[in-house]
Amino acid sequence: MAELLSLHDAVARYVEDGATVAMEGFTHLIPFAAGHEVIRQRKRDLTLIRMTPDLVYDQMIGAGCARKVIFSWGGNPGVGSLHRLRDAVEKGWPHKVEILEHSHAAMACAFDAGAAGLPLAVLRGYVGSELPSVNDQIKFIECPFTGERLAAVPSVRPDVSIVHAQKADRAGNVLVEGIIGVQKEAVLAAKKSIVTVEEIVEDLTTEPDYHPNACIIPGWAISAVAVAEKGSYPSYAHGYYPRDNRFYKEWDAIARDRDAFTAWIEDNVMNAGGNA
């Protein structure tokens, strides 16, 4: 049963140093507020999993939270590189970060397998790609029925997954709308989960926009729900606010420079109160 906690308390309770953490949201509903709380609480040595490391992981990596990053596409969409990720991988600032890269299909299947309680995901993937030569977590197996050679990757089973969604109700049930990415799989695959939401309503099932096939994660499958208004800004929340494309562009200059980055984190995360 999801407990309604403050974002501070949810992160303090469930994100431990050294943990494997998945913060998902496929270019939508990216849990920025939660990422900033992780930075404020100075969590260290995290293994960060995310299909599309975006600005949020760039910030967490630059702030020194990460030891390892597992991903399938690492960039600032439509803009360019993640400079903090590159600086950490290439120059070891603020410290060395290890990377393990996959394809989207493999990671999506690995989240799905994690949610299904399986140890591995099987897919018709990586044929002819050289990614298996640099990622020892990609193996090939033979189908016992047809003999077909298929790719296998370990399922994603994070210690804690953190996602952002539109709304929750008093029972902790969470509604996710729009591009739903791997939000549900991330929550179900993890030992513990935190969902931040824009707002809390009394009962999702009596909301005017409720319908029987809505993507709802039941409260009893979630560890903690925390309110974080504009919690996915500068990415967007379908039905609430648009993506701030200008900030995504501005980030490029901020992240290029270590001092500019550090100053930005001080002003906008460390000294910005609990909900930034």
Next chain:
Amino acid sequence: MSLEYTSAEMMSVTAARALENGMTCFVGIGLPSEAANLARLTHAPEVVLIYESGTLQTKPEVLPLSIGDGELCESALTTVSVPEMFRYWLQGGKVSVGFLGTAQIDRFANLNTTLIGDYHDPKVRLPGGGGAPEIATNAGEVFITLKHSKRAFVKDVDFITTLGFGRDGKGRDGVPNIGRGPTRVITDLCVMKPDPETKELVVVSLHPNVSREDVIEATGWEIRFADTLETTPEPSAHELEILRELKARTERKHAGE
């Protein structure tokens, strides 16, 4: 009478013409997305566009900046989860053509979006594979579009992120349940197709006012030309008008945000 147009417009229009009604296209962001939507707004209104963010049969009014822009979801028939997208729709064989861009491509149409240089000591680190490795093998065929340059068109890519036909042209031979792979590469200078035997890319059509030398100059290997080399048809006034409107709409939208 000849219309005025840029080589970038020539590329987009030619890439768009590769798509037809009845195709289901898994669309990459950037140039492929521009071409795919131009096709939808001109000669192929029934073409089904799918983006890896889970948006099925989407009809965006403006081009998305990122693969998961709200516009794609709001204009889609339905939006599914990312695992469903890759498992049921792509791997399940429901996609007839994958439309991809790339940073680097080689003579066997292998794509590199991982890095330039050595993997453990990269000169330039690129974003990585994303959806491309499985789009290229699970879609029925693959169209590739990118700007022609010596830096992009290399003899051998530094890293095969995504299979064209492998290091020797035989990468798909004997592999069960695999798509045909790249069937055409559309650039701002020409159209290339793989040789039916060797799978090496061959120029089949030069864009108007482009010479063989222009292509040779911009290609990092000894590029071959088809025996019957065609001239790519020019864009029509209608295509140019729709493309320019689409780009202007897109700019206005993204500047306002």
